[in-house]
């Protein structure tokens with residue numbers, strides 16, 4: 470399928486049929502997610518792949534009992550860093566140094582720019598920024614799933630405090646910001662599977678200034 474066809478095919482699936490997504494498809498979706506753009510390239514978030522069934526039921530309980538959480542093949546939780554520490558940025562500098570074959574010492578200005586930008590933000594401002602980066606990855610994952618003809622539901626309908634507690638995110642300086650289910654639609658049970666897509670009209674959404 471071509472990209473526009475793929476994007477018309479996908480929808481936020483409310484009911485899934487429990488069928489498993491093959492490993493090679495899941496791997497490609499995760500690889501694409503990893504390739505997401507982010508500010509400075511820092512990727513200030515951590516993604517959890519939840520395989521434990523009991524944990525999934527517990528997550529469902531703090532997510533308004535939305536059925537796709539347990540009917541999905543796989544569940545991802547996107548969590549944003551609540552602080553951008555020297556250690557986290559140093560790890561990134563080591564990645565840059567290794568991948569590009571440049572000495573880590575030569576990256577000190579780059580590191581300083583990242584830390585300087587974050588230090589100018591309030592605690593709320595940091596999470597707002599890291600969460601925005603995580604949402605770019607969420608968008609990439611959605612498109613990648615559709616490209617594999619795998620259904621997905623992006624979700625903010627959950628209690629983040631309760632989810633953080635379940636996954637012990639606070640102690641890892643993380644905050645849950647979104648869930649993504651991956652699986653296959655149950656067209657019988659999901660009336661939305663046949664609903665026409667609704668989007669704002671192009672001339673209202675997009676303003677051309679020429």
Ligand SMILES: Cc1cc2nc3c(=O)[nH]c(=O)nc-3n(C[C@H](O)[C@H](O)[C@H](O)COP(=O)(O)O)c2cc1C
Nearest residue numbers: 479480481482483535622623624625626627647666
């Ligand atoms: C950040 C975000 C959070 C969402 N949260 C939920 C959710 O908790 N449960 C749900 O069923 N759909 C959720 N949706 C799906 C939207 O309702 C859906 O994307 C929107 O209505 C557009 O329809 P479509 O994606 O099916 O084309 C969410 C979508 C986004 C992008």
